[in-house]
Amino acid sequence: xxRKEKCQSKTAFFPxxxxxxxxVVFLCxxxxxxxxxxxxxxxxxxxxxxxxxSCYGGLYGRPFIESFEETPMxxxxxxxxxxxxxxxxxxxxDFLRHWQIEKCSIAREKENQKDFVPLYQDFENxxxxxxxxxxxxxxxxxxxxxxGAKMDLMERTSRDYNWTFEYTDRVVxxxxxxxxxxxxxxxxxxxxxxxxxxxxxxxxxxxxxxTRQEIGNLDRHEEMEKLVAKFLGVESAMxxxxxxxxxxxxxxxLAGKGCLILSDELNHASLVLGARLxxxxxxxxxxxxxxxxxxxxxxxxxxxxxxxxxPWKKIxxxxxxIYSMEGSIVRLPEVIALKKRYRxxxxxxxxxxxxxxxxKGRGVVDYFGLDPCDVDVMMGxxxxxxxxxxxxxxxxxxxxxxxxxxxxxxxxxxxxxxxxVEQIITSMKCIMGEDGTTIGCKRVRQLADNxxxxxxxxxxxxxxxxxxxxxxxxxxxxxxPAKIGAFGREMLKRNIGVVVVGFPATPIIESRARxxxxxxxxxxxxxxxxxxxxxxxxxxxxxxxxxxxQPSPARPFDDNVYEDIDD
Amino acid sequence: MNVGTAHSEVNPNTRVMNxxxxxxxxxxxxxxxxxxxxxxxxxxVPVVWTLTNLIHNLCMYLLLHTVKGTPFExxxxxxxxxxxxxxxxxxxxxxTASRKFLTITLTPVIITSSSFTYPRFRYILTSxxxxxxxxxxxxxxxxxxxxLIPKLPQLHGVRIFGINKY
Numbered sequence: 001x002x003r004k005e006k007c008q009s010k011t012a013f014f015p016x017x018x019x020x021x022x023x024v025v026f027l028c029x030x031x032x033x034x035x036x037x038x039x040x041x042x043x044x045x046x047x048x049x050x051x052x053x054s055c056y057g058g059l060y061g062r063p064f065i066e067s068f069e070e071t072p073m074x075x076x077x078x079x080x081x082x083x084x085x086x087x088x089x090x091x092x093x094d095f096l097r098h099w100q101i102e103k104c105s106i107a108r109e110k111e112n113q114k115d116f117v118p119l120y121q122d123f124e125n126x127x128x129x130x131x132x133x134x135x136x137x138x139x140x141x142x143x144x145x146x147x148g149a150k151m152d153l154m155e156r157t158s159r160d161y162n163w164t165f166e167y168t169d170r171v172v173x174x175x176x177x178x179x180x181x182x183x184x185x186x187x188x189x190x191x192x193x194x195x196x197x198x199x200x201x202x203x204x205x206x207x208x209x210x211t212r213q214e215i216g217n218l219d220r221h222e223e224m225e226k227l228v229a230k231f232l233g234v235e236s237a238m239x240x241x242x243x244x245x246x247x248x249x250x251x252x253x254l255a256g257k258g259c260l261i262l263s264d265e266l267n268h269a270s271l272v273l274g275a276r277l278x279x280x281x282x283x284x285x286x287x288x289x290x291x292x293x294x295x296x297x298x299x300x301x302x303x304x305x306x307x308x309x310x311p312w313k314k315i316x317x318x319x320x321x322i323y324s325m326e327g328s329i330v331r332l333p334e335v336i337a338l339k340k341r342y343r344x345x346x347x348x349x350x351x352x353x354x355x356x357x358x359x360k361g362r363g364v365v366d367y368f369g370l371d372p373c374d375v376d377v378m379m380g381x382x383x384x385x386x387x388x389x390x391x392x393x394x395x396x397x398x399x400x401x402x403x404x405x406x407x408x409x410x411x412x413x414x415x416x417x418x419x420x421v422e423q424i425i426t427s428m429k430c431i432m433g434e435d436g437t438t439i440g441c442k443r444v445r446q447l448a449d450n451x452x453x454x455x456x457x458x459x460x461x462x463x464x465x466x467x468x469x470x471x472x473x474x475x476x477x478x479x480x481p482a483k484i485g486a487f488g489r490e491m492l493k494r495n496i497g498v499v500v501v502g503f504p505a506t507p508i509i510e511s512r513a514r515x516x517x518x519x520x521x522x523x524x525x526x527x528x529x530x531x532x533x534x535x536x537x538x539x540x541x542x543x544x545x546x547x548x549x550q551p552s553p554a555r556p557f558d559d560n561v562y563e564d565i566d567d
Numbered sequence: 568m569n570v571g572t573a574h575s576e577v578n579p580n581t582r583v584m585n586x587x588x589x590x591x592x593x594x595x596x597x598x599x600x601x602x603x604x605x606x607x608x609x610x611x612v613p614v615v616w617t618l619t620n621l622i623h624n625l626c627m628y629l630l631l632h633t634v635k636g637t638p639f640e641x642x643x644x645x646x647x648x649x650x651x652x653x654x655x656x657x658x659x660x661x662x663t664a665s666r667k668f669l670t671i672t673l674t675p676v677i678i679t680s681s682s683f684t685y686p687r688f689r690y691i692l693t694s695x696x697x698x699x700x701x702x703x704x705x706x707x708x709x710x711x712x713x714x715l716i717p718k719l720p721q722l723h724g725v726r727i728f729g730i731n732k733y
Contacts, residue, residue, distance in 0.1 A: 070587070071587050071588070073587070073588050073591065076586070076587050076588025076589075076591075076592070077588050077591060077592045077595060079588075080588065080589065080592040081592065084596075121636070121648070123634070123635070123636050123637075123638060124636060124637065124638065124639065124640050124648075126638035126639075127638040127639040128639065263575060264575075265574070265575060265576070266574045266575070267574060267575055268574065269574065269642075272574065272575045284575055325574070503579065504579045504639050507579065507582065507586065508579065508582075508583055508586055509586055509587065509588070
C-alpha cells in the first residue's frame with residue numbers, strides 16, 4: 001500500500017525499506033520521468049526562439065527574435081592565420097622600408113630631429129600602413145550625386161597600392177546604395193522636402209551666424225522643436241546642429257560627479273565620450289543583457305559610491321535603440337521595468353531607430369508599444385531617417401528648459417542651418433501624415449517589408465547575419481581580413497556599393513559588411529542586390545551558416561570579461 | 568571603417584587571447600612548426616624538439632613580452648603604450664583563463680617519448696626525448712625560464728635594468 005503511493009508520486013523520495021529489485025524499478029521510473037521532463041525543456045528552448053514573448057509575462061507585445069550565430073571554429077582558425085600572415089608580411093615590409101629597399105610613403109621624422117622624442121609612434125601606425133592601406137579603396141569613395149537608392153561614384157585608380165589615388169574622369173553611374181543610412185528615403189533632391197528647403201534658403205539664407213542663445217534662434221527652430229515633441233509624444237524637445245555633439249555635450253549637463261552611468265558594452269563613441277566628459281562613474285554591462293544590468297544596479301544601490309559608500313546622486317542607464325554594428329534592438333520593456341523598480345533614469349539614443357522602427361515610424365518606443373513618458377531622456381538624430389543633419393533631445397519640459405541654459409551645445413554651438421531645419425519639418429510632417437498625403441505611412445511600411453524580405457532571403461542563402469529580424473541594419477559576417485577588401489571590390493565591380501568594417505572597430509574575428517535597407521529600394525533593386533550578393537558569396541565562400549542559431553539571450557560572449565576601471 | 572574603436576572597448580588587444588578559436592590556433596601553430604622542423608632531413612628528433620622549444624619561446628618572448636603598445640591608435644590616451652601584450656591582457660587582471668593557459672603550455676615542450684603533447688608535460692617530454700642530455704637540458708631550461716619569468720604577476724610592469732622601458 002505504502003509502496004504503491006510512493007510509486008505514484010513523482011517526487012524524489014526514495015523508499016529505503018523495500019527489496020533491491022523494487023529500488024531498481026523506482027530508480028528507473030524516477031530517471032525515466034525526469035528524462036522526459038528534461039527532454040521536454042530542451043526541445044522547448046532549443047527549437048522555440050520566440051520564448052521571450054511568453055516568458056516575461058507579456059512584457060513584450062510582439063515576438064523578439066534575435067540571432068547571433070557563433071563563429072565556426074575552422075573559420076576562426078583561418079582568420080587568425082590570415083592576420084598572422086599579414087603581420088609577418090607587415091614586419092617584412094617595415095624592414096624593407098627601413099633599409100630603403102622599398103619606397104616609404106608614410107610620414108617620417110626629419111633627419112635633424114631623429115634624437116628628439118618621437119613625433120610619430122611607429123608601432124601605433126603598424127595596422128594602418130600594413131593592413132588598412134592595402135584595402136583603403138573600399139572607404140572614402142567620393143559620391144557625386146544625391147545618396148539615394150542609387151548613386152554615382154567617381155572612379156579612381158591607384159598606381160602605388162592605395163597610397164595615392166587618381167581620378168580617371170569617369171563616373172560610375174547608378175550604383176545601388178546599400179550603405180547610406182537612408183532608411184525612409186528622404187535623401188532626395190526633388191520632391192516637397194527639397195522644394196521647401198529651397199524656398200527657405202531664399203528667405204533666410206544658408207548660415208545663421210550665431211548661437212541659439214544669442215541671436216540665432218529662428219522661428220523655424222521653434223516650430224521644428226514643437227513638431228519633434230509632437231512626433232515623439234513628449235512635452236518638449238530641443239535640437240542641436242550635430243548628432244555626435246548632442247550626446248557628448250548633453251550627457252555632461254545631465255550627470256556629474258557622484259552619479260553613476262550604466263552604459264551598454266557596444267554604445268557609440270559619442271555616448272562613451274559624453275559619459276567620460278561628465279566625470280561620473282561609468283559601469284559597463286554586457287550587450288543587451290538584462291541580468292548583467294540588474295546585477296550592476298543592485299550592486300550599485302547596495303554598495304553606494306566607491307569609497308564613501310554614500311548613495312548615488314542619480315543612476316543613468318544609457319542604451320541605444322538600434323546598435324548599428326550588431327543590428328540588435330534594445331530590450332526596452334525590460335529596461336523600463338528595471339528602471340522603475342530600482343528608480344534609475346533612462347537615456348535612450350534613437351539615432352538609428354527613429355523613423356525606422358514602429359508601425360507609425362516613431363522609433364523603438366512605438367515598436368514595443370510603450371509609453372514615451374517612461375523614457376526620461378529621448379535622444380535621436382535627424383541624419384538617418386529624415387535626410388537632414390543634427391540631433392535632438394526630448395523629454396519633460398523642465399528637463400529641456402534646464403538643457404537650454406546648461407548645455408554646451410546650446411550656449412556655444414551655432415544653430416542649425418535653415419534649409420536643414422526645413423527639411424526636418426517637411427519630412428517629419430510627411431511621416432506623421434500632416435501634409436495630407438500617405439507617402440510617409442507608405443514609406444514606413446515599405447521599409448519594414450524590405451527589411452523582413454532582405455533578411456529572410458540572406459538567411460535562406462546561407463549567410464550569417466546578426467541582429468534582430470526587424471532592424472534595417474543588416475550586418476553580414478565576412479570574418480577573414482582578405483575577404484573584407486575582396487567583398488567591397490567585387491560588389492563595386494558589379495555596381496553595388498556596400499560598407500565593410502573590420503578590426504579594430506569590431507572584435508578581431510568578426511569583420512562584417514553592413515547593409516542599410518532603405519524605403520527607397522524597390523523590390524527589383526533588392527532582388528538584383530541579393531543575386532549579386534549570392535554570386536559574390538559563392539565566389540568568396542561566404543555562406544558560413546550552419547543554421548545553428550542560438551536563441552537570445554545566449555549570445556556567445558566571454559564570461560570572463562574584465563574592464564578597465566579607473567575610479 | 569575608421570582605424571580605431573567605435574565603442575566602449577578601448578583596447579581590443581585585451582580581448583584577443585580570449586576570442587573564439589585562439590587557443591586552438593595557438594596549439595595548431597605549434598604543431599605546424601614542429602612538423603616543419605621534423606621534415607628537415609638531417610636533424611635528429613631530439614634536436615627538432617629542442618628547436619621547437621627554442622623557436623616557440625623566442626617568438627613568444629618577442630611578441631608577448633617585448634613589443635609594447637598596440638598596432639593601432641586607441642582612445643585610452645596612451646595608457647597601454649608602455650605595456651607589453653602580456654601586461655595588456657584582460658587589463659592587467661592576473662590569473663585569468665588565457666594567462667593560465669599560456670603559462671601552462673610552456674612547460675610541455677620537452678618531449679622524449681613518441682607519444683605527444685599533453686601540454687602539461689612538454690617540458691618533461693622534451694627532456695625525455697633528448698634522453699636527458701645535459702646540453703639540451705640546460706638550453707631548454709634557460710629558454711623556458713626566459714619566457715616563464717616575465718609571466719609571473721610579481722613582474723607585471725617591471726623592467727629589469729631599464730631594458731625595454733620606453
